[in-house]
Amino acid sequence: MNGAEALIATLIDADVNVCFANPGTSEMQLVAAIDKLDGMRAILCLFEGVVTGAADGYGRMADKPAATLLHLGPGLANGLANLHNAKRAHSPIVNIVGDHATYHLNYDAPLTSDVAGVARPMSDWVGASASADALAAEGSAAVAAALDYPGRIATLIAPANHAWEETKSRAKPVSRKPAPRAAASAVRAAEQALKKGDAALFLGGRALRADALDEAGRIVAATGSRLICETFFARMERGAGRVAPERLPYFAEMATENLKGVRRLIMVGAKPPVAFFAYPGKPGWLAPQDADIVTLAGPREDALGALSALAEELGAPKDHGRAQTPFAPPIGTGKLDAAGIGAVVANLLPANAVVSDEAATAGLALFPMTAGAAPHDWLTLTGGSIGQGLPVGLGAAVACPDRKVVCLQADGGAMYTIQALWTMAREKLDVATVIVNNGSYAILNIEFMRVGAGAAGPKARQLLDLTNPGLDFVSMARGMGVPGRRATTVEEFRDAFAEAIACKGPFLVDAVI
């Protein structure tokens, strides 16, 4: 057995059985080990941003890590932006990054770089094997780090000679530790804050699963507090029958307005809300200056357990009466816009779907319209680095082969990782992609004004605009083996989206608004 085989066997033993990959020469032994051993599914992605984004989507839906396989420093670098998003989502990921044979590094061959230096900014844990014998143990440590609740980004650097040299070492199995429980004092502090009134629970992370939201609904029924969630969450279980928190608005001035009058803001799986960007003369801290911040459970603590304990402490009723009633806005006619897309999606979304939302400005509008749709999961852009939506949808589809995945994807972000379509085609993943195509980085047209940059002239407008030429996503999808249709009216979009939902496999709708 060589080091590569020992490492891959260790990952399989630790229940890591999907690897999103874009390997190169220095990873060929790892490819050979995946090939030789049973139990690891290998999925080729044609760009590393797809690899890491897919691992993020997989981690969010499977609650366990996928592995990635990346080629040296530059391959890892290509995956960093979506690792940034995954880190912000607290997703579990185990990156395996090849490096030159240790004795080759002093030659400074063309692909040599500081791999650990590339890894560090977007990883929670970075390790490298010191020998072939050490590779499996490092892999085991990487899985343990990735499983640190609710998840971390672990990056293991595997020198080529450690992969090909013989070893007898196998690593000890990895056991998953339970989520740390919130302190009893935190439960009491939250209880007291709620009893004083003018309080809001501020939910994020695992507090947005249906069971935790149910407990939050009980607390609301008992106390009349508000229920608010972070703007960009990793995963929310929502739709008809579930408890729906208010979503904090994206724009800082609207968020500040929204939180006015809140005197006590209780964190559950979230950090206190802050502005996405700074703007001249506007506050970055969004809660009222005099509001108390009380932490019931931090992002790395058991939010469900904490909410449950708090509900019991309050003697809250089991039947909270806060479940979302089913609804869907009526489907209109005529020229397509974000509202038209929202109405169609709300009506046609199948039960148990997974929605990957990187529709940016349009996504914020689509969200409330789908609140009463059939129960589904909603995944958002946690770290603000665009190009996550299609890869996350891809990874979610691998994790959940029996569920329909819907990607709601803005045109600008779609172009970052458009290669995801090819992997959807190859793996025959059940993903309906809706490109919300407004021909611009629409959010930046707003932000340009908000930062006080005045009126945009021709050169600035050109940098924010995606026309001239316009992007034809149906052609691009066809080029990668994914069928699709273009829609410019609500009627066309309804038909196209219905086809995407009916089709078992990838389909793209270029929704021109």
Added chain:
Amino acid sequence: MNGAEALIATLIDADVNVCFANPGTSEMQLVAAIDKLDGMRAILCLFEGVVTGAADGYGRMADKPAATLLHLGPGLANGLANLHNAKRAHSPIVNIVGDHATYHLNYDAPLTSDVAGVARPMSDWVGASASADALAAEGSAAVAAALDYPGRIATLIAPANHAWEETKSRAKPVSRKPAPRAAASAVRAAEQALKKGDAALFLGGRALRADALDEAGRIVAATGSRLICETFFARMERGAGRVAPERLPYFAEMATENLKGVRRLIMVGAKPPVAFFAYPGKPGWLAPQDADIVTLAGPREDALGALSALAEELGAPKDHGRAQTPFAPPIGTGKLDAAGIGAVVANLLPANAVVSDEAATAGLALFPMTAGAAPHDWLTLTGGSIGQGLPVGLGAAVACPDRKVVCLQADGGAMYTIQALWTMAREKLDVATVIVNNGSYAILNIEFMRVGAGAAGPKARQLLDLTNPGLDFVSMARGMGVPGRRATTVEEFRDAFAEAIACKGPFLVDAVI
């Protein structure tokens, strides 16, 4: 004047007048400054790997830096792989990367990251402004760093508040320092080595421009030494009438064979040749163990001056008789292959063209076939990180609007930065792109065997293969506004390539081999 305007004005004063950009909110003031001031052309790219690759191509052809404009840590991260290649090419680039307002960083907003940490592995120089007043001076220092002969990667981090705050500071103008001259002792050492015989000049970097090659030709005429160049060079001026060095083979075992019998290897603008990767039981050092390595000029010294001094010292004839005679292989018929592509390109390549070669295995075959074509420049993948070819071609076309650019691009690498096509369309750049489409990462099929991984099974083959579904680049190009044709025979390729050459603007040929 605000900090952003002071910075952009400083860049323009320093003759940096092209900016490849993919900005976000934190860069809107810089966009506004580019908009307001005359003298900076802004070119939108839809992914940051295109931005940095284009800056590399521009730098190689213009011998001066373009600026890039990148959005925070993740935007920079997306550009790192092509910065790695650019760093290996010694290209001059000035990266401007926005960051949050300094007082916003402590909030750890979603897009916060260690921008300097992301920059460091692929930058030669990293700076950040300490205030609005300091921004222009840091910009001036960045340009000076980028101009360090022959070029460096300089990355300047510009916090948003330094961009929008008022300043009266302007930076002093940047003056370009001449290339450091090689020491007289180095010229004498090279002369003595040549006179002993069994010597080869090993050329890289600026030693591969036509004037330097001409001096090398004189030295060869006077001494009978061999003339060899590095395998992956930034830019070579070649074709009929120019002196053509032998290109060191890519595969280590072939390179070692090629260098057998060389007792004295004289570096001119190059480092000693090493294997691209390590392989079990194969040497990484490619020169014979007992060969003397003599440095006439390092990569950061004036290779032309050194060769010229050496030629004079040797009393070498002006008329060396080593100019390449014009030739082009006959164009065949039938099923297309790399040789078929090479023959057509060699015959149809217009004089003064610029070739961006990331055709991988096929590129190595195309190179000798075009040795006697009309004079042209040839740019290669210097750092081994694929996805450079199309962006470098894009940047070369911006630098050289009167020259035809030809991208010879393998399918695997094309998919990394396919978004480059859109910018070619928007800017109406005169680029003929040939996708060498063999439906696989062909090089990896070879490397799999070479690292001793045995025979590839189904899972391994799937990770090296780009079929199922096949990639249709004509459709993808159409989706981004670039016309194209598919060719599967030599006849079809000849017609399609002739159309690409005749058309003034971007055109893509999907050459299926």
